[in-house]
Amino acid sequence: QTREDDIALxxxxxxxxxxxxADQVPFTTLVPAFITSELKSAFTIGFLIYIPFVVIDLIVASVLMSMGMAMLSPMMISMPFKLMLFVLVDGWSLLMGSLAASFVT
Structure with missing residues (x-):
């Protein structure tokens, strides 16, 4: 589960x-390498989940501004679109699949 680069570092x-x-790596070296490896996987998954939601926020905000509705909160409009996107792409399955795949690599 631990990346070879992290162990070498x-x-x-x-x-x-x-x-x-890998059996000869000391435990005091293996634990920080494992934690670093898992943090890299977590940040990668988090970033990939975050990008589509930021794109939706930008699109909704620009459409609202172009319609002259500056006082309307883009959050109120974009939240249903974010939930719809998450449900349509089967977000929970993708998220759990990514987590499981991070243990394999």
């Missing part, structure tokens, strides 16, 4: 020699 930081297999 923490092995270099602790000034340990190269190891032949």
């Amino acid at each position: 923490f092995m270099q930081m602790t000034r340990k020699g190269d190891v032949d297999s």
Whole structure:
């Protein structure tokens, strides 16, 4: 589950020699490498989820401004579109699939 790059980084930081297999990596080196690897996966998934919602916010805000409805909150209009997008693309399945795939790689 831990990326090889992260293990190599923490092995270099602790000034340990190269190891032949992953079983020989010390536990004190493996734990921070695992945490770093999982944080990278979490931030990647979070960013990929965040992008479509920002695009919806930008589109709704620009449409409202072009119609001269500056006082109407874009949040009130964009929230149903965000929920509809999440339901239409089967967001929970995609999210759980991404989480499960992060354990495989």
